[in-house]
Amino acid sequence: MEENNLVTVEFFGLYRLAYKKACVKVEAKNIEELFQKLYEMDDVHTPKELRNSIVLLNGKNIMELRKFKTKLKPNDNVVIMSPASGG
Amino acid sequence: MATKYGAYAGKVMYVDLTTKTYKEYPVNDNDRKLFIGGKVLAARIIHDFVKGPMDPFSPENPIVITTCPLNGTPCPSSARFNVSTISPLTNLLTSSNCGGSFGAQLKKAGLDALIIVGKSEDFIYLDVSEDGIEFKDAEFLRGLTTGAAQELLPKKAGKFVIGPAGENLVKYACVVSDERAAGRGGVGAVFGSKNLKGVIADGKSMAPRYDQDKLTKLVRKWTKDITAHPLTGSQLPKLGTAGLLSTMQQKNLLATKNFKEGQYEGFRDICGEELAEKYLIKNKGCRSCPIQCGRVVEVNGKQVKGPEVEIMGLMGANILNNDLQKIIQWNYELDELGMDTISASGTIAFAMELNEKGIWDSGLEFGKIDNISQVIDDIAYRCGEVADQLANGSRWLSEKYGGKDFCMNAKGMELSAYQPRAAVGQGLGYAVSNRGGCHLNGGYLVVLEGLGLSIDQYTPFGKAALTVMFQDVMESVSAGGNCLFTTYAFFPPFLLNKPNWWLTRLVNKVFPYLGPVIGVANKHSKALKVNISSMLPQPLGITHATGIKMTMGSMMALGARGYNLERLINLRLGLDPKTDTLPKRLSKVLQDPDNKKSKVPIEKMVKQYYKARGWNKDGTIKKRTLKYFNILDLDDISKRPLEEQGERNIIPPKPKKDKKPKAAKKDAPDKAKSANADAKPTNAAPKKPLTEEEKQKRIEEALARKKAKEQANAEKKE
Ligand code: SF4
Numbered sequence: 001m002e003e004n005n006l007v008t009v010e011f012f013g014l015y016r017l018a019y020k021k022a023c024v025k026v027e028a029k030n031i032e033e034l035f036q037k038l039y040e041m042d043d044v045h046t047p048k049e050l051r052n053s054i055v056l057l058n059g060k061n062i063m064e065l066r067k068f069k070t071k072l073k074p075n076d077n078v079v080i081m082s083p084a085s086g087g
Numbered sequence: 088m089a090t091k092y093g094a095y096a097g098k099v100m101y102v103d104l105t106t107k108t109y110k111e112y113p114v115n116d117n118d119r120k121l122f123i124g125g126k127v128l129a130a131r132i133i134h135d136f137v138k139g140p141m142d143p144f145s146p147e148n149p150i151v152i153t154t155c156p157l158n159g160t161p162c163p164s165s166a167r168f169n170v171s172t173i174s175p176l177t178n179l180l181t182s183s184n185c186g187g188s189f190g191a192q193l194k195k196a197g198l199d200a201l202i203i204v205g206k207s208e209d210f211i212y213l214d215v216s217e218d219g220i221e222f223k224d225a226e227f228l229r230g231l232t233t234g235a236a237q238e239l240l241p242k243k244a245g246k247f248v249i250g251p252a253g254e255n256l257v258k259y260a261c262v263v264s265d266e267r268a269a270g271r272g273g274v275g276a277v278f279g280s281k282n283l284k285g286v287i288a289d290g291k292s293m294a295p296r297y298d299q300d301k302l303t304k305l306v307r308k309w310t311k312d313i314t315a316h317p318l319t320g321s322q323l324p325k326l327g328t329a330g331l332l333s334t335m336q337q338k339n340l341l342a343t344k345n346f347k348e349g350q351y352e353g354f355r356d357i358c359g360e361e362l363a364e365k366y367l368i369k370n371k372g373c374r375s376c377p378i379q380c381g382r383v384v385e386v387n388g389k390q391v392k393g394p395e396v397e398i399m400g401l402m403g404a405n406i407l408n409n410d411l412q413k414i415i416q417w418n419y420e421l422d423e424l425g426m427d428t429i430s431a432s433g434t435i436a437f438a439m440e441l442n443e444k445g446i447w448d449s450g451l452e453f454g455k456i457d458n459i460s461q462v463i464d465d466i467a468y469r470c471g472e473v474a475d476q477l478a479n480g481s482r483w484l485s486e487k488y489g490g491k492d493f494c495m496n497a498k499g500m501e502l503s504a505y506q507p508r509a510a511v512g513q514g515l516g517y518a519v520s521n522r523g524g525c526h527l528n529g530g531y532l533v534v535l536e537g538l539g540l541s542i543d544q545y546t547p548f549g550k551a552a553l554t555v556m557f558q559d560v561m562e563s564v565s566a567g568g569n570c571l572f573t574t575y576a577f578f579p580p581f582l583l584n585k586p587n588w589w590l591t592r593l594v595n596k597v598f599p600y601l602g603p604v605i606g607v608a609n610k611h612s613k614a615l616k617v618n619i620s621s622m623l624p625q626p627l628g629i630t631h632a633t634g635i636k637m638t639m640g641s642m643m644a645l646g647a648r649g650y651n652l653e654r655l656i657n658l659r660l661g662l663d664p665k666t667d668t669l670p671k672r673l674s675k676v677l678q679d680p681d682n683k684k685s686k687v688p689i690e691k692m693v694k695q696y697y698k699a700r701g702w703n704k705d706g707t708i709k710k711r712t713l714k715y716f717n718i719l720d721l722d723d724i725s726k727r728p729l730e731e732q733g734e735r736n737i738i739p740p741k742p743k744k745d746k747k748p749k750a751a752k753k754d755a756p757d758k759a760k761s762a763n764a765d766a767k768p769t770n771a772a773p774k775k776p777l778t779e780e781e782k783q784k785r786i787e788e789a790l791a792r793k794k795a796k797e798q799a800n801a802e803k804k805e
Contacts (some may be wrong), residue, residue, distance in 0.1 A: 012333040013322070013326070013334070017325060017360065017364075032191070051405055052584060052585050056337055079337060081333065082322070083317070
């Protein structure tokens with residue numbers, strides 16, 4: 001039986017305002033698939049646009065892991081933040 | 088004293104509160120050209136007054152309020168004026184800038200700056216107009232909060248007042264104009280020590296600008312660039328500075344439990360997104376600003392200014408509180424009582440740790456929030472023994488009770504909410520900043536180290552030269568009158584919009600290695616005779632407004648001139664360069680035991696910084712540095728004769744072609760309107776003035792409150 005890869009996705013920054021929610025549960029094998037699923041769910045940002053976000057997997061930036069091919073495990077925590085902060 | 092430059096009123100006034108007299112102070116065009124305005128011109132003036140260590144509460148301590156050439160012009164975000172004095176918190180020079188309406192009004196009243204010395208026998212406020220300066224009785228304002236006091240003062244005037252905290256000499260009391268505060272360093276207490284409730288200014292004459300046509304053209308492009316930039320056009324208007332908090336959390340930068348840690352598990356409840364979704368009513372900001380980063384929220388049914396990221400971090404994660412409603416409430420109370428939110432919060436966190444360690448029982452505990460409002464109120468009135476001590480700031484407490492290693496201050500000023508062990512460049516900035524532990528005066532390198540860009544947070548490499556550059560840029564931008572947020576144009580949008588792009592990642596990687604090149608540019612800045620208006624439009628703004636030719640290089644030299652001059656004044660005041668350091672918790676203890684780099688190697692970085700600044704190894708300034716920046720052997724301005732400075736040479740605006748007025752666009756953004764708010768009269772309905780009855784009620788309420796406090800104080804003493 002295929003493993004249930006349910007991960008928690010949290011939005012921060014302008015993305016949270018755009019998605020109008022703080023958190024969502026998504027089933028995805030890797031970040032690329034996660035982006036696609038988010039787009040199908042909410043139609044807010046395309047997968048291409050999401051490639052410009054800051055993505056942290058369990059606190060670690062995916063650019064230091066396997067970038068968008070980074071694999072996901074059940075109960076992983078994914079943070080998606082809009083790129084610019086400043087203040 | 089007239090001036091040949093545009094945008095200056097051409098007059099600086101010296102007021103002696105002891106004798107209740109005033110006279111002109113002979114600042115001349117050479118001073119204007121070299122020191123421009125704001126904190127840099129203030130340092131030039133204060134240099135005349137400081138001959139050695141000075142008691143901040145002595146009548147001799149000058150308060151210097153300086154406007155800037157861009158105040159009152161339509162340049163975006165250009166309402167920031169400055170107040171400088173010797174700080175009771177640090178005993179060093181402090182300068183604090185403020186975005187309220189007072190700056191532009193002071194200029195309209197005919198003054199570029201106001202120097203206030205002496206001490207009034209009675210409680211007064213100053214009324215500045217084109218007709219002169221009046222010393223007016225302020226007894227009816229005594230004890231009033233900053234909001235109530237401003238409501239009772241004439242409606243039209245620009246106002247700048249202290250609250251009860253300033254009157255009671257709380258060492259971190261601030262001065263407030265509208266809802267904006269000149270917050271840091273205890274300027275409000277110096278007002279209080281002079282028996283001065285505030286200053287109001289009102290006038291009609293605005294000095295003409297040197298080249299109005301070019302200025303208008305620049306303003307159009309500049310405003311467009313600001314509104315198109317990801318930080319100033321989107322992030323700040325939508326989330327305010329509060330939007331930083333979640334980034335700080337993710338990057339280990341959120342000061343938690345008196346800076347013990349860099350992340351707080353309750354951060355979701357106190358972040359900027361939460362503020363925007365649950366509490367934000369609308370945006371608000373300083374005059375002439377298209378960014379409008381201020382938040383309007385509700386407290387007790389009243390719409391008030393919302394919290395900035397600093398208090399959200401310091402009264403949230405740093406004291407282990409995740410009640411945002413309470414932070415909003417305390418922020419409002421601190422503003423109304425007239426206290427710096429950063430120093431008040433930092434002092435409270437330190438007291439909590441002293442209590443936790445069993446050193447001093449103040450009743451304050453991490454995570455316990457039900458007594459904070461009361462403590463804030465008591466501090467403002469120095470009511471009771473505990474509050475009376477808290478009112479002196481954290482360094483004072485550490486000298487009395489111990490705990491210096493975890494007393495989060497630099498030179499006596501409490502640190503802002505950015506954890507420096509995960510941003511070592513910011514750590515250096517805190518340590519060497521002229522006004523003490525200030526994130527902005529320290530160069531605000533945390534923007535490169537995680538908030539905007541993502542350069543290596545933990546390497547000290549190149550950070551000294553970068554700190555010098557950013558300190559100088561911010562110093563000069565302040566002198567011109569712009570908000571520091573306008574410096575974000577420095578970062579091309581792609582660096583912020585595309586953090587994962589190979590080019591952005593490359594820039595982040597190589598940025599620290601630019602340090603040595605930037606170091607050379609810092610030291611020879613005058614040679615950089617170019618202007619790139621999309622990166623740094625401020626020098627062009629000053630050029631078109633005043634006729635003083637500025638370039639990026641002369642702008643950096645202006646910043647360095649200011650920074651070195653402030654250091655010089657501090658050395659005269661008795662600054663010990665050994666205090667260019669951080670508490671041991673930050674420099675000796677690892678934030679993350681698994682990361683050997685997670686502390687600030689402060690000794691090494693300070694040495695690099697001295698070198699990058701052109702200072703001696705002992706932290707004093709080399710003569711040749713002073714000479715290069717034209718501040719060696721400055722004369723005493725007060726000893727000069729008053730003389731005419733020459734004719735104005737202003738380029739008159741071209742006559743406008745008759746155009747049919749365009750119908751206003753229905754959905755034109757508010758931002759565009761506010762960008763020119765200063766330039767055009769508005770049709771907004773004026774606020775209803777208070778009736779005599781209402782005024783009387785306010786006064787009675789304030790007096791009753793004061794009496795109750797005095798009674799409580801007496802009871803506590805018993
Ligand atoms: S960005 Fe914010 S602080 Fe700066 S001028 Fe605008 S409203 Fe004021």
